[in-house]
Amino acid sequence: AQTVTQSQPEMSVQEAETVTLSCTYDTSESDYYLFWYKQPPSRQMILVIRQEAYKQQNATENRFSVNFQKAAKSFSLKISDSQLGDAAMYFCAYRSGKTSYDKVIFGPGTSLSVIP
Amino acid sequence: GAVVSQHPSWVICKSGTSVKIECRSLDFQATTMFWYRQFPKQSLMLMATSNEGSKATYEQGVEKDKFLINHASLTLSTLTVTSAHPEDSSFYICSARLAGGSNTGELFFGEGSRLTVL
Numbered sequence: 001a002q003t004v005t006q007s008q009p010e011m012s013v014q015e016a017e018t019v020t021l022s023c024t025y026d027t028s029e030s031d032y033y034l035f036w037y038k039q040p041p042s043r044q045m046i047l048v049i050r051q052e053a054y055k056q057q058n059a060t061e062n063r064f065s066v067n068f069q070k071a072a073k074s075f076s077l078k079i080s081d082s083q084l085g086d087a088a089m090y091f092c093a094y095r096s097g098k099t100s101y102d103k104v105i106f107g108p109g110t111s112l113s114v115i116p
Numbered sequence: 117g118a119v120v121s122q123h124p125s126w127v128i129c130k131s132g133t134s135v136k137i138e139c140r141s142l143d144f145q146a147t148t149m150f151w152y153r154q155f156p157k158q159s160l161m162l163m164a165t166s167n168e169g170s171k172a173t174y175e176q177g178v179e180k181d182k183f184l185i186n187h188a189s190l191t192l193s194t195l196t197v198t199s200a201h202p203e204d205s206s207f208y209i210c211s212a213r214l215a216g217g218s219n220t221g222e223l224f225f226g227e228g229s230r231l232t233v234l
Contacts, residue, residue: 035222043207045160045225091159103150104211104223106160 002027004094004107012113013082020067021077021110023092031097034068034075035104040088048090051075053097079112087114118144120212122226129200130234137195137229139210145190146212150223151183154207163208166193200233207231 003026013019025034036048051059051068058066063083067076079086089109096102119142129135139149147168152160164185165173172185182204184196193212197204207230211223 043154043209043228045209045211045223047222050222103162103165105162108159111157 002029002032002094002096002105004092004105006092006107006110008110009108010111010113012115013079013086014115015082015084017082018078018080019082019112021079021090021092021112023075023077023107025073025075025092025094025107027073027094027096029096029098033095033097034066035093035095036064036066036075036077037091037093037106038086038088039091039109040085045091049077082114084114084116087112118142118212118214118224120146120210120224120226122210122229124229125227126230126232128232128234131201132199134196134198135200135231137197137208137210137231139193139195139212139226141191141212141224144212144214144224146193146214147190149187149193149210149212151185151193151195152209152211154209154228156207160209163195197231200231202233205231205233 005024032053034051038046038048049059049061049064063080065078091109092107093104095104121140123138149166151163154160163178166185166187168187174180187193209228210226
């Protein structure tokens with residue numbers, strides 16, 4: 001079975017600085033998707049960024065980028081120019097690419113605090 | 117983006133009663149919806165996968181008779197917590213995936229429903 005691990009329960013970053021959140025996963029599949037979701041205090045889950053495993057190029061979305069290392073099964077999220085609104089729980093997630101109804105598995109989460 | 121609406125957002129009930137939570141995809145069709153449960157400061161735990169027109173698939177350890185799931189249409193799935201007890205108090209989140217189209221795997225989430233059983 002696939003598993004997702006986030007080794008940093010809590011992280012903090014100074015406003016305007018850069019922070020990297022770690023994620024590793026375990027799978028025997030070659031076709032899959034990886035995601036970072038953000039959950040602010042409102043608890044609404046928000047997709048931050050998505051990476052298809054077959055793509056070698058790292059995904060980027062404005063201030064958010066990933067470092068996808070397929071061989072190492074690592075998928076870290078870098079947040080540049082951190083803003084107060086970035087404070088939230090961040091969940092790394094995995095989904096098999098086999099079918100459209102495969103479930104999404106979430107890591108335990110990292111709580112990010114942004115210091116003004 | 118696609119919108120998923122969940123209702124109610126907050127419900128308090130007495131022990132032994134049943135509570136129904138609705139999950140609707142407002143602007144797209146969802147053949148598959150997922151129900152998650154989240155305890156405070158913890159991750160999302162998948163409870164079941166809800167497929168339109170067929171029986172839900174429950175994760176190991178989830179009581180199917182206690183958490184009834186019905187996915188009667190392409191835009192609506194319901195979770196009924198039967199004979200609720202205080203230990204069922206939690207935050208329940210539904211999510212949906214676009215039917216057909218590009219298989220990007222992205223889930224769209226509802227706002228969540230906080231259940232408190234007295």
